[in-house]
Amino acid sequence: MKSTKVRMLTKQTILFMALGFATQLSWAIDAQGFQKQYSDEAKQTASSARGEKFFTSKHGKEWSCATCHNAPPTSDGKHASTDKTIAPLAPAFNAKRFTDEAKVNKWFKRNCNDVLARECTAIEKADVMAYLINLKK
Amino acid sequence: MKKIISICLLALASSAVLADGNMLPLKIPEKVNSECASCHMLYAPAFLPKESWGRIMGTLDKHYGTDASLDPQSVKEVSQWLFQYAGTYKRVNGAPPNDRMTESEWFIRKHRKVSELTWKHPKVKSKSNCMACHTTADKGQYDDDYVRVPK
Numbered sequence: 001m002k003s004t005k006v007r008m009l010t011k012q013t014i015l016f017m018a019l020g021f022a023t024q025l026s027w028a029i030d031a032q033g034f035q036k037q038y039s040d041e042a043k044q045t046a047s048s049a050r051g052e053k054f055f056t057s058k059h060g061k062e063w064s065c066a067t068c069h070n071a072p073p074t075s076d077g078k079h080a081s082t083d084k085t086i087a088p089l090a091p092a093f094n095a096k097r098f099t100d101e102a103k104v105n106k107w108f109k110r111n112c113n114d115v116l117a118r119e120c121t122a123i124e125k126a127d128v129m130a131y132l133i134n135l136k137k
Numbered sequence: 138m139k140k141i142i143s144i145c146l147l148a149l150a151s152s153a154v155l156a157d158g159n160m161l162p163l164k165i166p167e168k169v170n171s172e173c174a175s176c177h178m179l180y181a182p183a184f185l186p187k188e189s190w191g192r193i194m195g196t197l198d199k200h201y202g203t204d205a206s207l208d209p210q211s212v213k214e215v216s217q218w219l220f221q222y223a224g225t226y227k228r229v230n231g232a233p234p235n236d237r238m239t240e241s242e243w244f245i246r247k248h249r250k251v252s253e254l255t256w257k258h259p260k261v262k263s264k265s266n267c268m269a270c271h272t273t274a275d276k277g278q279y280d281d282d283y284v285r286v287p288k
Contacts, residue, residue: 079177081201082263110204111204113206
């Protein structure tokens, strides 16, 4: 009697853990995941060289991405108006980057608007991801 | 006894309101820290009236020259906190021009002895850069004892 109960409990625990693991997997995302997502959306292959040019150029407004994030964005940057420190953007230099989809969407929307006065296209985002992923220690 | 307690409480409450130290509420939600303080130091809600905070939170896509737009749920949470602790005391008796605390009467009066040269100092740059001189402003502490004007 006791052993069946234990077995049932174990089964339940395993099921539970598997479920937890599955949810974790579906939530986890990284820089490569974002690049794939954007280039799939654009139906085009991402280019790191194009990404670098996009990142370091101005697009009709006062700032480029590099104004606050540096070029290359591998060290602490500085907010153009408040001077507040901005942690490195390249994922190899800051493991927290590109791990939270809501955060990434929020910042792409805001910063593209500040730099280009519009949202970025999927291929622009894919290119920037390729550039950032390419920056190695 | 009850009277004494209430007098003490009143004294405590008014001192907290009048002092220049500890302007930030004790409880700062994680959401407020992550959303407001990722770009700038956390300004004390008491520096602006509710009316100004309402307008600021309603125009985050045009936030002093940058797009700081937020999802509706975050806007709601942050606004609730700002409204709860917004300035209500004598000093903050109306919305300052452009909803800028630096254009409030009290701000101008408090900083009347600060020279143009200091305002233009590369380490100051902007009047909203409290931390340039109020070294503990991010903790809500604006007492003169902690002021270091860059030379």
